[in-house]
Amino acid sequence: MQSNSPVPAWAGALVGLVSGAVALGVAQLVAGIVGPTTFPVVAVGDAAIDLTPAPVKDFAIRAFGSNDKAVLLGGVLVVLAALAALLGTLSRHRPAWGYAGFALIGLIGVAAVLTRPDATPLDVVPTLVGVVVGAWALRWLLRRGLDTSATTTAPRATAPHAAADAPHAGAPRADAPRADAPRSNAPQDAAAAPHADASGAAAGASGTAAPGAASPRDAVPQAAADAPHADASQAAAPGPRDAAPQDAARPAGDVPLGEAGLRGAAARTAPSDGSGASGQVAVPGASPQTEGGAGREAERPAVMRAGGEAPGFDRRRLLTGVAGGVVVAGVGVVLGRQLGGRQAVDAARVGVALPPPAVPAKAVPAGADLRIGGLSPFVTPNRDFYRVDTALVVPQVDPADWTLRIHGMVDRPIELTYADLLQLPLTEADVTLTCVSNEVGGPYVGNARWLGARMADVLRRAGLRADADMLLSTSADGFTCGTPVDVVMDGRDALFAVAMNGEALPVEHGFPVRQVVPGLYGYVSATKWVVDIKVTRFDRDEAYWTPRGWSAQGPIKTxxxxxxxxxxxxxxxxxxxxxxxxxxxxxxxxxxxxxxxxxxxxxxxxxxxxxxxxxxxxxxxxxxxxxxxxxxxxxxxxxxxxxxxxxxxxxxxxxxxxxxxxxxxx
Structure with missing residues (x-):
């Protein structure tokens, strides 16, 4: 069925896309204040990771490598874009459908946010604000795309003799047609039947049309501001008339005066009060009229539009509105990310002064790198080091705010700041890390020189209890990891690392502090952005990956x-x-x-x-x-x-x- 909306489908889809972008931009901005992980796209992506079966995750890692998170976020955005375009298209006919769609998407975002670890009611604010602003943008852009220049609002009109509303009888009007001139076929106001002189009123009262008066079939809607009040000579003057459009062709917004009620009398119809008295013109909303029409007031309809001139599509106004929406979305994203702290954390990282190691690493032997083209170098550059984690948005942890809490099965719970950690004797060590998701011959392995405090030394400060066998570490984004106590305490270079290959840890590799434990796969040892260590037991607690199909302990295989x-x-x-x-x-x-x-x-x-x-x-x-x-x-x-x-x-x-x-x- 052909659409009756003046806004074309492509414009509706564009309106939906821009409205969705505005919603996400505003949500990103608010999330920059509340917290980066409360951005609904990130929350939905995290929920998708948690709900995805292990075989699908393995496929994603094999197919996309360290870009799997970018692909996931891109997929979420593509789905949202498609939904927004669909909602915009549907809203051309009924905006309520678009509002309902935004509300449904918002509910999904809220549910995803609330399922995150340590979620609070405040975390849903970015999603809610984004949905409300996006729905408003949808409404605003749709209205902006309509050309309403042909539609006017009629003021309340007084009686035909009122000096303020009409020229005096007999006075020439600049816009009035001459009596002997042919009438134009332009639509006329159906409510203009009452004439401005006594003969017109008498003709209306007698129920017969004055010579030369327009028949009801000639009367069609016209803007109230354009309706001249005819004088006696105009009312009586004969003249040829062009055929006017029939009522059947009138748009729904025309004056609701049916042809049947006008047929046979030029200005007679049922009165507005339903009394059936003749000689009165019924105009919806008009007050009861006095006998003979003297001194009466006639209220015109609120909207009067010429026949055949329905609101059109204003491409220019829509596109300027779209440009404004794109700017709002872009500004929201940029400011949101800045507020999220990325720049501040990058600046803090650059400003870190690393102390020299108390225990330097052995010099790399001259023959450690065979320098064969295509062969992986002995030391993996930071930019090339693999990355596998659950963080869709890299946590931005300011070292000035960072603390490490050690508690649980200990004699003395302790808490260290970043400054405290740097003041401890630091050890330097060459350690190769490997991801358990690595296929045979896969790329998720790399070697680096790390600098950090020995985990065993820090844990001894807290006093581990003899029956503890697990260190449940937690990252700033809520990820948990279970590491065997005996492995960390057996003398190997297990570190709370603060540097990698001679510089402060890159943010994506755990700045300000991460764990490095030789001999264990990363999922049970290499917690990035570590902020909490709970000393416990494997039979009491489990880490993030354990209920997701992975072993509680993971020693590396040759x-x-x-x-x-x-x-x-x-x-x-x-x-x-x-x-x-x-x-x-x-x-x-x-x-x-x-x-x-x-x-x-x-x-x-x-x-x-x-x-x-x-x-x-x-x-x-x-x-x-x-x-x-x-x-x-x-x-x-x-x-x-x-x-x-x-x-x-x-x-x-x-x-x-x-x-x-x-x-x-x-």
């Missing part, structure tokens, strides 16, 4: 990876080098073997390492022959355990199997 040549690549026949990395943190890699096309395993040469907590580069020479070849690798750790060939998925406690690549040699 793994190896082929970096060059790449899977699916091609080589020229002849001598070439196969190279990669292997890791078995806190145990160390003792050997790496390579085979081609299922042949004999050959020992690879190993790079030097400063200790057992880092990965180890390896390489082997190969005389490549034409054809397609499959290359496999396996590692053996310092305890004599060799990687199993049995392939297993990352869940529940880390992937297993040999990494292999297939290449073509020409």
């Amino acid at each position: 793994q190896s990876r082929i970096d060059v040549p790449k899977d699916g690549g091609s080589l020229k026949a002849g001598d070439t080098t196969i190279a990669g990395v292997a890791w078995a943190q806190h145990t160390g890699v003792d050997a790496v073997e390579v085979r081609v096309d299922g042949g004999q395993w050959r020992q690879a040469r190993l790079a030097e390492v400063p200790g057992p907590d880092t990965w180890r580069q390896w390489a082997i020479d190969w005389a490549a022959t034409p054809g397609e070849h499959t290359i496999e690798v396996r590692a053996t750790d310092a305890s004599g355990r060799t990687q199993t060939d049995r392939r297993a998925a990352p869940a529940p406690d880390g992937a297993t199997g040999w990494h292999s690549v297939t290449i073509s040699v020409a």
